[in-house]
Amino acid sequence: MTSMYGAGLEQIMNEFAESKKTITDLHRSTVAETVTATSKNRAISVTVDGRGEVVGMKFHNRAYRTMAPAQLAALLIETISEARHAHQEAVGQALAAILPASVPVMDLLRSDFDAERMMEDGVAAVLRESQRGE
Numbered sequence: 791m792t793s794m795y796g797a798g799l800e801q802i803m804n805e806f807a808e809s810k811k812t813i814t815d816l817h818r819s820t821v822a823e824t825v826t827a828t829s830k831n832r833a834i835s836v837t838v839d840g841r842g843e844v845v846g847m848k849f850h851n852r853a854y855r856t857m858a859p860a861q862l863a864a865l866l867i868e869t870i871s872e873a874r875h876a877h878q879e880a881v882g883q884a885l886a887a888i889l890p891a892s893v894p895v896m897d898l899l900r901s902d903f904d905a906e907r908m909m910e911d912g913v914a915a916v917l918r919e920s921q922r923g924e
Contacts (some may be wrong), residue, residue, distance in 0.1 A: 802916055810909040812888055820881045827873035829865050833857075838868070841882075878886040 821840035822846045828835045833853040847866075854862055878896075880893035898908075 799920070802840045805911055809888075810906070813885075813908075814820060816884055816888065818876075823877070823880075825873050825877040825880070827869050827876055829869045831865070834869055836873045838866070838869050838870070838877055840877065842874040842877060844870055844873075867883065 823840050823843060824837050826835050826837040826846070829851075830855060833847045833849065833851055834843060835846075835850065837848075839845045854865075857865070882895050885893075885898065889895060
């Protein structure tokens with residue numbers, strides 16, 4: 791017969807496994823998405839992938855030809871930054887919808903994501919807490 795604590799721990803472990811799958815699936819889907827930002831003057835568009843890497847750039851007119859090099863560079867940097875920020879915000883909102891409020895979503899997005907490590911840390915915290923209660 792399974793003890794009350796064993797059954798409770800098994801339920802917690804199952805919930806963690808389900809949460810891990812949900813988070814991992816969300817991460818995979820957001821990594822596959824791209825976001826495109828267009829410069830304020832509509833001269834260029836920049837596309838970034840799910841990791842924030844530039845994967846495309848389009849010049850919509852010939853305005854870039856008359857820009858000073860520093861002006862074009864600044865426009866590119868600003869537009870790349872906008873695309874990265876837009877993707878990060880979208881991912882942050884998606885994660886915030888499924889994670890507890892205490893999880894630092896933006897910290898997850900700014901570092902290497904490791905769902906396995908995050909879940910292991912969570913399990914360890916639950917085990918420590920359950921040992922205190924004994």
